[in-house]
Amino acid sequence: MNNFQPDERGYWGEFGGRFVPETLMSPIEELTDAYFAVRDDADFQTEFLNLLQDFSGRPTPLFYAKRLSERLGGAKIYLKREDLSHTGSHKINNAVGQILLARRMGKKRIIAETGAGQHGVATATVCALFGLECVVYMGTEDMRRQSLNVFRMRLLGAEVRGVDAGAKTLKDAINEALRDWVTNVDSTYYLLGSALGPHPYPLMVRDFQSVIGREARQQILEKENRLPDVLVACVGGGSNSIGLFHPFLADEAVRMIGVEAGGKGNNLGEHAARFNKAGGGKIGVLQGTKSYLLQNDDGQIALTHSISAGLDYASVGPEHAFLQSIGRVEYAMATDDEALEAFQMLSETEGIIPALESSHGIAHAVKIASEMPPDAIMIVNLSGRGDKDVDQVQEMLGK
Amino acid sequence: MNRLEVEFKKLKSEKRGGFIPFIVAGDPNLATTKDLILLLAESGASVIELGVPFSDPVADGVTIQAAAERALRNRIGVKDVLKIVGEVRAEGCETPIILFSYFNPILQFRLEKFASEMKTVGADGVLITDLVPEEAGDFQRILAGKDLALIMLAAPTSSNERLKKICEKASGFVYAVSRAGVTGARNEMSSEAENLVKRLRQFTDLPIAVGFGISTAAQMEEVCRYADAAVVGSAIVKEIERTPESSEVAENVRRFVKDLLPNEFSATNLH
Ligand SMILES: Cc1ncc(COP(=O)(O)O)c(C=O)c1O
Numbered sequence: 001m002n003n004f005q006p007d008e009r010g011y012w013g014e015f016g017g018r019f020v021p022e023t024l025m026s027p028i029e030e031l032t033d034a035y036f037a038v039r040d041d042a043d044f045q046t047e048f049l050n051l052l053q054d055f056s057g058r059p060t061p062l063f064y065a066k067r068l069s070e071r072l073g074g075a076k077i078y079l080k081r082e083d084l085s086h087t088g089s090h091k092i093n094n095a096v097g098q099i100l101l102a103r104r105m106g107k108k109r110i111i112a113e114t115g116a117g118q119h120g121v122a123t124a125t126v127c128a129l130f131g132l133e134c135v136v137y138m139g140t141e142d143m144r145r146q147s148l149n150v151f152r153m154r155l156l157g158a159e160v161r162g163v164d165a166g167a168k169t170l171k172d173a174i175n176e177a178l179r180d181w182v183t184n185v186d187s188t189y190y191l192l193g194s195a196l197g198p199h200p201y202p203l204m205v206r207d208f209q210s211v212i213g214r215e216a217r218q219q220i221l222e223k224e225n226r227l228p229d230v231l232v233a234c235v236g237g238g239s240n241s242i243g244l245f246h247p248f249l250a251d252e253a254v255r256m257i258g259v260e261a262g263g264k265g266n267n268l269g270e271h272a273a274r275f276n277k278a279g280g281g282k283i284g285v286l287q288g289t290k291s292y293l294l295q296n297d298d299g300q301i302a303l304t305h306s307i308s309a310g311l312d313y314a315s316v317g318p319e320h321a322f323l324q325s326i327g328r329v330e331y332a333m334a335t336d337d338e339a340l341e342a343f344q345m346l347s348e349t350e351g352i353i354p355a356l357e358s359s360h361g362i363a364h365a366v367k368i369a370s371e372m373p374p375d376a377i378m379i380v381n382l383s384g385r386g387d388k389d390v391d392q393v394q395e396m397l398g399k
Numbered sequence: 400m401n402r403l404e405v406e407f408k409k410l411k412s413e414k415r416g417g418f419i420p421f422i423v424a425g426d427p428n429l430a431t432t433k434d435l436i437l438l439l440a441e442s443g444a445s446v447i448e449l450g451v452p453f454s455d456p457v458a459d460g461v462t463i464q465a466a467a468e469r470a471l472r473n474r475i476g477v478k479d480v481l482k483i484v485g486e487v488r489a490e491g492c493e494t495p496i497i498l499f500s501y502f503n504p505i506l507q508f509r510l511e512k513f514a515s516e517m518k519t520v521g522a523d524g525v526l527i528t529d530l531v532p533e534e535a536g537d538f539q540r541i542l543a544g545k546d547l548a549l550i551m552l553a554a555p556t557s558s559n560e561r562l563k564k565i566c567e568k569a570s571g572f573v574y575a576v577s578r579a580g581v582t583g584a585r586n587e588m589s590s591e592a593e594n595l596v597k598r599l600r601q602f603t604d605l606p607i608a609v610g611f612g613i614s615t616a617a618q619m620e621e622v623c624r625y626a627d628a629a630v631v632g633s634a635i636v637k638e639i640e641r642t643p644e645s646s647e648v649a650e651n652v653r654r655f656v657k658d659l660l661p662n663e664f665s666a667t668n669l670h
Contacts, residue, residue, distance in 0.1 A: 009533060019502055019529045021458040023554035023579050025561060165464065171455065178457045183580040185556055285503045285529070286455060298476035299507030300454040 004249050004319075010199020011290075012322035018198040019285045020178075027185045032200045034105050039207065044100065051096050052211065055129065056086040058093075060212075062219035062379070067349040075229070075372035077365055079352070079382040080216045080244060087122050089355060089384030090212060090240045091193060095122035097208030098191045099130060107189035109133045113177040115142055115170035115236065116310035116357060117149025118384055119193030124158035134158040137176040141168035142309045148388050167303045170236075170313045174287050194237025195317035198288030202317050209243025216379055217247050224377055230255040230368075233381035234360040235331065236272075236310045238317030240383035245329060255330070258320060259364040261306035262333030268294060272304040274316040275324055275331040283321075286314065291321040307336035307396075308356035308389075334363035342366055343386060343393060355384035356392070402495040402523045403548055403571045406445050407606040407627060416623025417445030418660060419608055421499060421632035423466040424449050424483055425475030427645045434649045435639075436487045440494035442656045445628055446572075446608075448526070451480050451500035458501075458528040460583030462633040465640060477508045478516075485520035497524040497550055497571070505538075514541045524548030524571040532564040539568050550574050553599055555591035566603035573599055575626065577611045584633045585612035593625050616659050631659065 010016045018028060038044035052058040060081045069077045082090040102110060110132050114120030120136040127134035136153055140162040143150050153160050166172040174197075181190045195205040220228050231248060233241035235258040248254045263271030268280035274292040275281055280302055284293040294302040294314040306312040323329040334342070339356055342363035347353045354362055358381070365380045372378070386393075400408070410417045420439045424432050432449075439447055452470035456463060477500075484496055498517070505513050505527065517525065524547055530538065532551065542549045548571025553562055556579055566573065577592040578585075592609050599607055609622045610630030622629040638655045642648045 017534055018531060019534060020531065021528055021554070021576075022531055022552045022561075022565070023556050023576060025531050025554075026556040026558055029558075166454070175455055175457050179460075179581050182458070185579050282507070285506055287457070288529075293503075295503070295507065297507065298474075299504035300471060300476075301503070 006203055012319050013325060015291050015318035015321040016199055017290050020198050020288045021182055023182050028198055034101060035200050035204050048097055048100055056092050059215045060084050062216055065350050071349055072366060072369040074369040075376035075378045077369060078379045080379055082383045083385035087125050089118040091119040091122040093211055094205050094208045095126045099126040102189035109188045110191050111135045111177050111180050111188055112191045112193060113137045113173035117146040121149050121152050123191050124153040124156035128156045136160050137163050137173040139163050139168035139172045145392050146309055146388055194239040195242050196237040202319055205239050206242045206246055209239050210246045212243040213247035227251055227254055228377040228379045230378045232257045232361050232365050234259045234357050236313055238320045240381050242319055244381045258329055258331045259360045260331060260333050261311035261360060262335040263305040264336050268302045270305050272306045272312050273333045289318045291315050291318045307339055310357040332364050334360040338363040353386035354382055355386050356389045358383045401546055406495050410445060417628030418443055419446045419448055419628050419630040420444050420635050421448040421630060422635060423452055423470050424480040425470030425473045426466040426639055427469055428473055429479060429483060431645050431648050433483055433486055435652060437492055438649050438653055440492045443660050444494055446495045446497060448497055448499045449480060451477055451498055451504055453501040453504055458581055460581040462636050463582050466636045477504050481516050481520050484522045488521035495523045497526055498522055499526045502527050502530050510538050510541050514545050514547060517547055518545045524550050526550040526574060532568040535568050552576055555579055555595050562599055563602050569605060572606040572608050573603060575599060575607055575609045577609050582611055582633055584614035588618050588621055596626050
């Protein structure tokens with residue numbers, strides 16, 4: 001095992017592990033055994049890739065954003081078009097992988113949490129595909145700002161349960177999903193949506209999302225005959241970014257930048273940038289894993305803020321914490337305003353309306369592209385499309 | 400012998416089951432918490448579980464979630480909880496007290512500092528709801544070095560292999576979770592609890608307490624037929640919740656505990 005694989009207890013360096021109520025340990029061990037049984041199983045992997053191809057439309061294109069690149073006057077910017085996946089974001093990759101696993105485990109009831117609603121929609125979609133019961137937990141604040149996705153989930157036959165605790169966002173939805181799981185351990189499969197939570201979730205979600213980076217690596221070699229100089233992706237829990245980054249980790253010359261939500265200020269509560277140590281990011285344990293958390297001095301988890309529901313979360317996947325600690329991946333921030341600007345810029349220059357989450361990645365690309373030479377190559381993960389966000393953006397722009 | 404050992408030995412010699420009430424520190428405020436600890440000690444509590452409030456209590460149902468929120472509105476942290484323990488010890492209360500917490504607040508306080516301050520104030524043990532034996536090694540060694548108990552949780556879903564690991568890390572007593580689920584009062588006791596206690600006895604000589612869902616005298620009696628003690632949490636917290644005047648909380652809890660304890664629990668005056 002190299003440095004980029006967790007140890008047997010699910011640790012990357014000091015990050016990861018399993019911090020859950022004892023009741024969940026047997027189901028988690030069962031899940032781990034089931035996952036390791038399929039991880040190297042050719043039939044399972046073929047089934048997974050076939051479904052991604054036929055149901056979800058993979059491979060997604062790697063698109064050269066010519067007008068955007070020219071406008072910024074620097075690096076050539078390629079977009080990995082996860083927005084063209086079925087259901088509109090990368091979340092479907094993980095949902096497809098885990099639903100196949102849940103079926104092998106004989107589980108009939110699927111639960112999930114969702115922030116922006118994209119993971120909820122992806123989960124509701126694969127449950128409809130296989131005729132499984134689906135319950136999605138979602139903070140009521142997120143239900144308000146992502147109401148289109150709430151309706152989509154209901155159309156797909158899922159039950160959406162609003163969560164009114166805390167800031168009524170992703171973290172609170174995960175708490176409620178964990179409580180459901182602990183209560184219904186025998187019947188229920190928890191289909192967690194990001195590279196978070198107790199081992200084996202961060203590993204499993206990363207594996208399923210790594211299809212993004214494997215494709216991108218092959219596509220850029222075909223188009224440019226060389227590896228990219230830099231990869232950029234937004235980081236909520238960390239699944240689209242780790243999916244893009246992971247297949248490039250051993251390519252030492254490839255620089256990688258994860259972009260967190262800078263929100264509207266640097267004080268605790270105004271952003272969701274966990275690696276922003278001046279802004280309250282510290283190592284701690286939340287929702288099953290040890291990683292960087294936004295918290296106060298008493299170890300209480302802080303409220304977070306981001307314009308984008310999918311990045312509005314107090315913790316980050318443990319593999320990111322590790323990659324940050326060894327300096328392999330850099331982490332930057334984009335503010336609400338910068339993301340909003342990037343949202344409009346990509347729409348106007350390329351005819352692509354990005355998700356507000358992905359707009360954070362675009363915003364950082366905008367910042368650094370002009371400082372790079374014209375022969376430099378950058379890949380930005382366009383993790384999702386912005387249809388779900390247009391109402392919210394319209395409201396914010398007052399148009 | 401530490402306070403927990405003394406207490407369980409005494410229960411055993413008197414052939415009684417123990418009563419372990421749970422309250423959240425700082426709910427509705429610290430002064431009331433102090434009154435409640437003293438009152439529970441006088442009313443026949445064998446051990447008192449004092450909850451450290453946490454912002455994200457995934458193992459708790461709505462009642463204890465709401466109590467933690469009330470306490471957090473008062474900005475109660477680990478240091479306040481420790482301080483309260485010191486204060487009741489200063490007033491002569493010798494009932495064993497264990498702290499009930501999630502891991503993150505303790506981790507931020509720092510494990511060594513937490514253990515030494517527990518020792519200083521006179522807390523006897525700690526139970527961490529999200530610390531399973533695989534993750535408990537460091538903390539267990541630190542606590543053991545100071546003769547402080549690490550109370551481990553066991554669940555009906557735990558395999559025998561896991562129960563063995565749990566018992567290896569545990570000290571003071573073992574907390575058997577009566578059913579899969581979060582904390583909260585229930586009308587029925589699950590039959591899983593008895594089975595779990597039986598399985599646990601194969602792996603440990605430590606006393607075993609059963610908790611989650613116990614709210615009536617009948618349930619306590621039933622549990623103490625096979626276990627060494629019964630934990631009552633949400634039912635007491637609910638009494639606190641439904642008493643708007645904090646000056647009346649202690650009286651209402653006293654009345655509730657009186658109804659809860661059949662004679663064989665409270666008859667002998669304890670301390
Ligand atoms: C389009 C999109 N991108 C990114 C994210 C952030 O999640 P992650 O960091 O796991 O990719 C989300 C989450 O909802 C999303 O919907």
